[in-house]
Amino acid sequence: MDGNGGELSSFLTALSEDRQLQDAYAQDPDGTMREAGLSDDSISILLSRDLGKVKAALEEELPGRDFILFMIIF
Amino acid sequence: MTPEAASAIERADEVLYLVTQPLTAQWIERANPRSRSLHGLYASGKPRRKTYAEMVDEVLAPVRAGREVCAAFYGHPGVFVNPGHEAIRRARGEGYRARMLPAVSALDCLVADLGIDPAATGLHSYEATDFVVHRRRPDPTASLVLWQIGVVGELGYATSPRRENLALVVDRLSRAYPRGHEVIVYEASPYPLVADPFVLRVPLEQLPDAQVPLLATLVVPPARRPRRDRALTVRLGLS
Secondary structure (H helix, E strand, C coil), X not given: CCXXXXXXXXXXXXXHHCXXXXXXXXXXXXXHHHHCCCCHHXXXXXXXXXXXXXXXXXXXXXXXXXXXXXXXXX | CCHHHHHHHHHCCEXXXXXXXXXXXXXXXXXXXXXXXXXXXXCCCCCHHHHHHHHHHXXXXXXXXXXXXXXXXXXXXXXCCHHHXXXXXXHHHCXXXXXXXXXXXXXXXXXXXXXXXXHHHCEEEEEXXXXXHCCCCCCCCCEEEEECHXXXXXXXXXXXXXXXXXXXHHXXXXXXXCCCCEEEEEECCXXXXXXXXXXXXXXXXXXXXXCCCCCCEEEECCCCCCCCCHHHHHHCCCC
């Protein structure tokens, strides 16, 4: 799977763009991820559907691009 | 992202973006190699208004050079995005064509994820710091949304919410709601296909000790039903 990041970011990028992959993931997340070659760790993170874990894993894969943005106007 | 927004990013001569998720940044840069982040304009101790003014200048410079520019911001470009509004205002003031494309804000996400219908309960919202500082008066008969609950009182970089500042929010809310009233800490999922939104329901008084993500929004459901004006109801023929 191509992509500029690690396996997780590459998989999520593909998932966001490929409707067939989305259908496959919806029916069989575990099998689809194994077929895509994801590691057990990445599969475990995605199967948890835990937003904090997914964000943390992505920030680890794409270092230097993670930041928090907020705006307060008075 | 809407198809219109994706198309605007892909076809622009130049894309300037400010997003919170690394995967979003990666997508933008792949969609249009002529993209660059505005995040570098932030600096520790730098006045926020100066940062915003520089962002607007960064967006307008290529516009003045005759290029088609797309400025992309996380969420909705007009919701809590001062540079988004200001860049459009100034561009139009200088005679350039400028348009804001609507997008999906945290409010839209929480309506869907939490099943809140503004038509059923009414809805009002404030930025959390604004709510405290300006002593806003909540209406406990309508749903209340407090934005940016994780960074109350923060003007710089923050790594975690400050409990003492969350306690100020609780103190303010306690004047209108029972301290045991259930509130909802919410964060939309930027990856809805693979991750659920963060949803934590806690009694109001326990909010300072709760797990509050930096990007969280607080939802306060109504505490009681609104009172009906019987005379007006009759006058409108609604009785």
